Amino acid sequence: MGSEPVFIAMLLGGVGVPWLLVVVASLGNILGAVLNWWLGMELERFSGRRWFPVPPAALERAKRWYHRWGRWTLLLSWMPIIGDPLTIMAGVMRERLWIFLLLVSLAKTCRFATLAYITLCWA
Template sequence: MSDALSLLSLFASSFLSATLLPGSSEAVLVALLVTGKSQPLMLVLIATMGNSLGGLTNVILGRFFPLRERSPRQEKLARWLRRFGPVTLLLSWMPVIGDLLCLLAGWLRQPWGPVIFFLCLGKALRYVVVTYVTLQGMTWWH
């Protein structure tokens, strides 16, 4: 697979992983790190951009399509998000809960600047950790 196609695959997987659709961006990232398809920093940036844009898509959906009925779990997350604000989006990388946090941030009309900052930071930190652990594991095995 060409480098450009590898990066596009990582971006697409990262974007889809941040939506309610299933994805496996960490697996794609690790595979590209192990095969040495690109520089680790480039891979982290591409994965972060895709995943952040997917998360922001959920925020936009929350803004334009407000949740009419909320489950007890959604209500609990909404109270938590109101209490702590956009900083909760540092957890936007978490499966299922992260998607709900992004939707609720949009529904609650959280301010764009902090939403973008904390959402992107949370997503980036996850990929930095995955990259670090993968690269350390690769050096440990050699």
């Protein structure tokens, strides 16, 4: 289960101060993204193994895609399904950590702030 349903339930249940919930949820998601980035950094050294889950052609396609669209795709890291692969690919592409943190933090914090605003205004 994603963090969004828990976040919304806590907001609606009045558990905690909304701005603090935004901060904690954002930090948790950012830390998860940093773990993905680190895994991506370590991933390529296993690419020649039989058990490696990504075929070499798919890895090359992903690299070309990242080279084309670049680090700005990390602003989509908040999105379900595609967010995690984007953060892993940033690690594979050796994106600098400070740039990664800046873009991912912006994306994930804006997501939770927007979600809190919508939830509290429409509840």
